[in-house]
Structures are given as C-alpha cells and as structure tokens.
Amino acid sequence: MKTHDLNFCYRPQFGSSNDFLYKGSYFITAPYGPYWRFMKKLCVTKLLSSSQLSRFMHIREQELENLLKYLVIFSNENKSTDLCLDLTTYTNNILCLMTMGTTIFDKDIIRCLVREFMHVGAKLSMGEVFGPLGKLDLFGYGKKLRKIVGxxxxxxxxxxxxxxxxINNEDREGDMMDILLEVxxxxxxxxxxxxxxxxxxxxxxxLAGxxxxxxxxxxxxxxxxxxPIILxxxxxxxxxxxxxxxxxxxxxxxKMPYLQACVKEVLRLHPPAPFALRQSSDQDCKINGYDVKAHTRTLINVYAIMRDPKSWVNPEEYIPERFLVSGDEINGGDDYEDVNKMDGGDDFRYIPFGFGRRGCPGSSLALRVxxxxxxxLIQCFEWKINGGDKVNMEEGSSFSVGLAKxxxxxxxxxxxxxxxxL
Known part of the structure; x- marks a missing residue:
C-alpha cells in the first residue's frame, strides 16, 4: 500500500473484454498511464473539486428536503418504507443532477442498472475461477451485463x-457533463x-457513487x-x-465530532468496497521476501484489515467513541479532541476509501452526503423496525456488501x- 503503491496501482480486468461496451474507456479500471492520470487530475481539479462540490450544495440540500418530505408523508399515514430503496433513489438523484443536470432514473431502473450491474459484475468476476472457460460466458452473465450497459x-x-x-446557453449552470464535453x-x-x-x-x-x-x-x-444510547x-x-x-x-x-465518529465507525465495520483489487505492473518485485511476478492479481482484504483485533479493541462492535480520543490511542476513551485523526494518510488500519493513487476520488462528496x-434522519424521525425491535444485520453479497434484508x-x-x- 505504501512502499509498493506505484507497482500495484493497476486494476485487473475481469471477464471477457467483449462484455464491456466501453472497452478501454473505463476510468476505474483503466491502466495506470496518461489517460488515467488525466482523468484523475480532472476529478481533483474540476469534476470533484471542493469548489465544484460547493457549487452544487443547493442540489444536495433540495434532494435531502425531498427525501424528508417523502418520509414525513409516510409518518403521517403511519406507513412503513424501505430505507434501502429510498436512499438509493436519493443518492442516484443527487449524482444525476450534479453530473448531468437531471434525474433520469425511476426506482425500477435504479434497481435494474445499479443493483443488477453490481450483482452480475460480481458473478462475472467469479467466473475467473474457471480459467479459460470463464471467457465463454457459460452462465450468461456477460450477456446480461451487455444488455444493462446498452x-x-x-x-x-x-x-x-x-x-x-x-452549449451556448449562458444562463445555464454547467455540470460535469458540460466540463467533459468542453475537454x-x-x-x-x-x-x-x-x-x-x-x-x-x-x-x-x-455505479460507484x-x-x-x-x-x-x-x-x-x-x-x-x-x-439506542448512541442514537x-x-x-x-x-x-x-x-x-x-x-x-x-x-x-x-x-462542529459535530460525534456524528463524524458514528460515520467513521460505520465505514470501518462496513467499508463500501470490502476488497481492493490491484494488479502488479509489468515488473517483477519482492515484498517481505516473497517474489511477486509481473501482472499478479491481488485482492487486499479491506474488511479484515479494519476488523483486525491486533489494531482494534472489540473490532466487531460498533463503538463510535474509538474515534474520539486524543494522542496515539484509537480504541477507547471519552475525549472529543481528534475526530479527524485517521482521515487517510499513512495509517493503513483505516482505509474505507482505498489508498494511494487508486484511492476513491469521490470520497469528499460521499462524506458530505x-x-x-x-x-x-436522526434529527427528524424516531425509527420503528417493521416486525421487531432490532434491524437484521445479516450481510448480503455483491461488490458493495449491503444488508441482506x-x-x-x-x-x-x-x-x-x-x-x-405546509
């Protein structure tokens, strides 16, 4: 992650290249080279810069109000709602408005595009265990993926x-699509x-956001x-x-260190990407005495790293207070001094957004949202669980390990x- 970051800043391609409509164009899996560096620079300086995110704060505020108004209606009618679906619609609307100036997906298409893409993509990746036969699309996942992307x-x-x-409408506020079209x-x-x-x-x-x-x-x-005590x-x-x-x-x-700590602890226990996928460059290297061949595919278990009992006290428990301590200790205490202590840097015990050159460029936007x-949601509502007192914490599957239920x-x-x- 540190010493060999440059050698492992490539991402592997899974499945047959015929399954990817935009072959050679994907930023997330692009090889480390001129195209990837150029797109990363665009993200940092223009597309996802602090000034750009601030320009679209009104979009995030409006969509949050829309979500809350929707939930108030359900509250008034004493109806239950699926927060998983509500939050997916909400984040999708924010991203669509910031990137393209419109909300283009209804709930059914969100489920089809985002969830199906993640599900099918994960299945397609697992097909690699069949070696050369994985290229034959034996289970039809490649065909499904091509249809979704099409x-x-x-x-x-x-x-x-x-x-x-x-393009010549001067009264229109430029979005990410306008920036990329200009380039x-x-x-x-x-x-x-x-x-x-x-x-x-x-x-x-x-898909990622x-x-x-x-x-x-x-x-x-x-x-x-x-x-309830944390709530x-x-x-x-x-x-x-x-x-x-x-x-x-x-x-x-x-000004809310405890809110920040609650989010940090969630990202520790439930990282958005449980595995970091890497591939070594075209040069052999040696790590801790082990010879690593060129083009070696590597999966770094982010999930396990952030639950490692050698680094974390009671690692399976949700304890926001562990991020509210001062000094070098990170596993307990009551002082509200240094909530931002582990925001990136060289502390590889905490890597919810990846690390190094291939770390997530959208982490600032994600955290704002x-x-x-x-x-x-905590300020405006009490939450009663349908069918019980506790949320079922069983983990699902797919690239982003969400709730199973x-x-x-x-x-x-x-x-x-x-x-x-009103």
Missing part, C-alpha cells in the same frame, strides 16, 4: 446530445477524450437504530449545535422542518 448507453447518448444543443471539443487537450470515454466515466461514477454511498447510509442507520447521544449533539428550529446543514458537520443525511422502518416524526411551510 440500455444505459442509449440514455446517456440522448443527454449528451441535449447538452451539446444547449472533448478542445483540440489542444492533454488527452483527447472520446464519446465512449465520457459515457464510461458517468457509468463509473453513477450510488450503491456505495447508499449502502453506507443503510448500515449507519441500522447500527444507530440498534444502539440519543447523536441526537443530543445535533440539537446542541443546530437547535430545535431548523434542519441540519453541511456547514454544521465540522452521508454526514448530513444521517444527521437529518430490506431495511423496512416506520418513520415517526419528532421534528418537521417543513411544518410552517
């Missing part, structure tokens, strides 16, 4: 054309992007609901910082920030 391609192409037709049209760009490069990037960001952020929030709600402590912090008359905002989060959403809850309004507006 449907997405048609939608994306239509939005690319719409953006190109509105696409620039003959002097450091790397000339193709149309497939743009579409592949949006497929990457929607929708499912992972949604799953993280589902786990956060499940852990907090199952721990009450978190609600007390929100009330002390925000007060009883307004909704939590992103600008409040830096997760923090304020969890804060709002839907998170079906009854929201009970305890603070309605829209009461005077």
């Amino acid at each position: 449907e997405f391609d048609k939608i994306l192409e239509s939005f690319l054309k719409e953006h190109e037709e509105r 696409y049209r620039n003959p002097n760009a450091e790397v000339r992007l193709t149309r497939n490069d743009i579409k592949a990037f949006f497929l990457d960001i929607l 929708t499912d992972t952020s949604s799953v993280a929030m589902q786990w956060a709600m499940a852990e907090i609901i199952n721990n 009450n402590k978190l609600r007390a912090e929100i009330e002390s910082v925000v007060g009883p008359t307004r909704l939590i905002r992103e600008s409040d989060v830096p 997760i923090h304020v959403t969890i804060g709002a 839907p998170l079906v809850c009854y929201p009970v309004t305890c603070f309605n920030p829209f009461e005077n507006c």
Whole structure:
C-alpha cells in the first residue's frame, strides 16, 4: 500500500473484454498511464473539486428536503418504507443532477442498472475461477451485463446530445457533463477524450457513487437504530449545535465530532468496497521476501484489515467513541479532541476509501452526503423496525456488501422542518 503503491496501482480486468461496451474507456479500471492520470487530475481539479462540490450544495440540500418530505408523508399515514430503496433513489438523484443536470432514473431502473450491474459484475468476476472457460460466458452473465450497459448507453447518448444543443446557453449552470464535453471539443487537450470515454466515466461514477454511498447510509442507520444510547447521544449533539428550529446543514458537520465518529465507525465495520483489487505492473518485485511476478492479481482484504483485533479493541462492535480520543490511542476513551485523526494518510488500519493513487476520488462528496443525511434522519424521525425491535444485520453479497434484508422502518416524526411551510 505504501512502499509498493506505484507497482500495484493497476486494476485487473475481469471477464471477457467483449462484455464491456466501453472497452478501454473505463476510468476505474483503466491502466495506470496518461489517460488515467488525466482523468484523475480532472476529478481533483474540476469534476470533484471542493469548489465544484460547493457549487452544487443547493442540489444536495433540495434532494435531502425531498427525501424528508417523502418520509414525513409516510409518518403521517403511519406507513412503513424501505430505507434501502429510498436512499438509493436519493443518492442516484443527487449524482444525476450534479453530473448531468437531471434525474433520469425511476426506482425500477435504479434497481435494474445499479443493483443488477453490481450483482452480475460480481458473478462475472467469479467466473475467473474457471480459467479459460470463464471467457465463454457459460452462465450468461456477460450477456446480461451487455444488455444493462446498452440500455444505459442509449440514455446517456440522448443527454449528451441535449447538452451539446444547449452549449451556448449562458444562463445555464454547467455540470460535469458540460466540463467533459468542453475537454472533448478542445483540440489542444492533454488527452483527447472520446464519446465512449465520457459515457464510461458517468457509468463509473453513477455505479460507484450510488450503491456505495447508499449502502453506507443503510448500515449507519441500522447500527444507530440498534444502539439506542448512541442514537440519543447523536441526537443530543445535533440539537446542541443546530437547535430545535431548523434542519441540519453541511456547514454544521465540522462542529459535530460525534456524528463524524458514528460515520467513521460505520465505514470501518462496513467499508463500501470490502476488497481492493490491484494488479502488479509489468515488473517483477519482492515484498517481505516473497517474489511477486509481473501482472499478479491481488485482492487486499479491506474488511479484515479494519476488523483486525491486533489494531482494534472489540473490532466487531460498533463503538463510535474509538474515534474520539486524543494522542496515539484509537480504541477507547471519552475525549472529543481528534475526530479527524485517521482521515487517510499513512495509517493503513483505516482505509474505507482505498489508498494511494487508486484511492476513491469521490470520497469528499460521499462524506458530505452521508454526514448530513444521517444527521437529518436522526434529527427528524424516531425509527420503528417493521416486525421487531432490532434491524437484521445479516450481510448480503455483491461488490458493495449491503444488508441482506430490506431495511423496512416506520418513520415517526419528532421534528418537521417543513411544518410552517405546509
């Protein structure tokens, strides 16, 4: 992760290349080279920069209000709702609006595109155990994947054309698609992007951002609901910082160390990507006395690292307080001094967003969304579990290991920030 980061900053391709409509264009699995470095620079300086995220804060605020209003209706009618589906719709809407200026998917297409892509992609990857036979698509997963991406391609192409037709509209606020189209049209760009490069990037960001952020929030709600003491402590912090008359905002989060600790602990126990996939470069290397051949595929067990009893006291337990200590200790205590202690850097005990050059470029956006959403859901509602007192914490499958069972809850309004507006 540190000494050999450069040698292992490649990502392997799984399955037959014929299964990938945008062959050679995917940013997430692109080889470490000019194209990947150029796209990473675009993410850091333009697409996912701090200034760009701040420009679209109003989108995140509006979608959060829409989610809360939706839940208030269910509360008033004493109906249960599936938070897994609600949060997936919510994160998808945010990403679509920030990237393309529109919400293009309804709930059925979200399930088809995001969940089916993750499920089928994982099955296709497992086909590698059959060696050369894995290229034959014996179970039809490659065919299913091509169909899903083909449907997405048609939608994306239509939005690319719409953006190109509105390119001279000065009153329109530019989104990520506008930025990439500007690079696409620039003959002097450091790397000339193709149309497939743009579409592949949006497929990457929607799949990576929708499912992972949604799953993280589902786990956060499940852990907090199952721990009433933590829930009450978190609600007390929100009330002390925000007060009883307004909704939590992103600008409040830096003043809420316990909320940040709750999210950190969720990401430790339930990382959005439990395995980091790497492949060594075309040079052999030696690690701790072991010879590693060129092009060796490597899976780093992020899940196990962040539950390692050598690094964490009671690693299987949800204990946000472990991130609220001072000094070098990370496993207990009551001091609220250094909640940001393990945000990246060289501390490889905590790597929920990956590490090194191939670390997640969207982590800042994910944390902005997760923090304020969890804060709002706890601030505005009590949560009653459908069919019991505790959330079923059984883990599911797929690339992002979410809850095996839907998170079906009854929201009970305890603070309605829209009461005077209705």
